[in-house]
Amino acid sequence: MNRPGDVSKPRTDVREEWEARYRDGKVGWDRGEPSPVLTRWLETGRIPEGRVLVPGCGNGHEITDLVMAGRQVTAVDIASQPIGRLAARLNQLGLAAQVVQADVLRWQPAEPFDAIYEQTCLCALDPANWFDYEQRLAGWLRPGGILLALFMQTGVSGGPPYDCSLPDMRRLFDPARWQWPDEAPLEVPHPTGLTELGFVIRRR
Numbered sequence: 001m002n003r004p005g006d007v008s009k010p011r012t013d014v015r016e017e018w019e020a021r022y023r024d025g026k027v028g029w030d031r032g033e034p035s036p037v038l039t040r041w042l043e044t045g046r047i048p049e050g051r052v053l054v055p056g057c058g059n060g061h062e063i064t065d066l067v068m069a070g071r072q073v074t075a076v077d078i079a080s081q082p083i084g085r086l087a088a089r090l091n092q093l094g095l096a097a098q099v100v101q102a103d104v105l106r107w108q109p110a111e112p113f114d115a116i117y118e119q120t121c122l123c124a125l126d127p128a129n130w131f132d133y134e135q136r137l138a139g140w141l142r143p144g145g146i147l148l149a150l151f152m153q154t155g156v157s158g159g160p161p162y163d164c165s166l167p168d169m170r171r172l173f174d175p176a177r178w179q180w181p182d183e184a185p186l187e188v189p190h191p192t193g194l195t196e197l198g199f200v201i202r203r204r
């Protein structure tokens with residue numbers, strides 16, 4: 001895993017890369033519908049009431065279900081195209097959410113969140129930025145808030161998607177700050193053929 005201080009790309013280049021992926025239809029991660037893990041976590045009461053952040057929301061198939069389940073949702077993505085589509089879909093459905101085009105490594109919310117649904121935004125970020133992102137996630141959650149994390153398993157170096165191996169994740173989300181569950185992770189099949197590992201982690 002890279003360390004703070006490693007060089008990462010200028011942020012405008014990063015945004016352009018994601019815009020190009022959407023423009024060229026290279027969106028192999030997109031399920032076209034909400035992830036089954038969201039439904040399971042909603043049904044089993046793992047997603048607290050209140051304010052929920054979805055960073056790197058993409059086309060945001062999960063956002064409508066979260067809003068319909070009564071959560072106050074903020075959805076953030078660096079790319080304008082999925083953000084525009086999501087805002088239009090919510091509008092059509094008469095649903096309300098805060099939809100923001102922003103870089104999660106620059107953006108700051110006005111108020112903390114009760115939960116963050118982290119579905120493969122981390123694996124989209126250059127690992128040189130992971131420590132910064134972890135600090136931000138911790139700062140955005142209220143104490144006792146819940147991080148619903150889906151860690152992408154690629155088993156290879158390079159990316160995106162970057163491999164979020166469990167040893168790296170346990171180092172990044174330090175147990176001194178994050179209370180990891182005792183239960184085994186959920187294995188969630190990804191449209192690319194890869195697997196996400198789902199954890200419900202509590203910010204101490």
Ligand SMILES: C[S@@+](CC[C@H](N)C(=O)[O-])C[C@H]1O[C@@H](n2cnc3c(N)ncnc32)[C@H](O)[C@@H]1O
Nearest residue numbers: 018029056057058077078079103104119120124
């Ligand atoms: C692998 S896709 C996942 C999208 C969505 N969560 C899903 O599972 O369908 C990663 C998303 O993160 C967004 N992204 C990448 N870097 C970002 C950044 N620095 N800030 C905000 N969004 C970012 C991309 O535009 C893309 O939509």
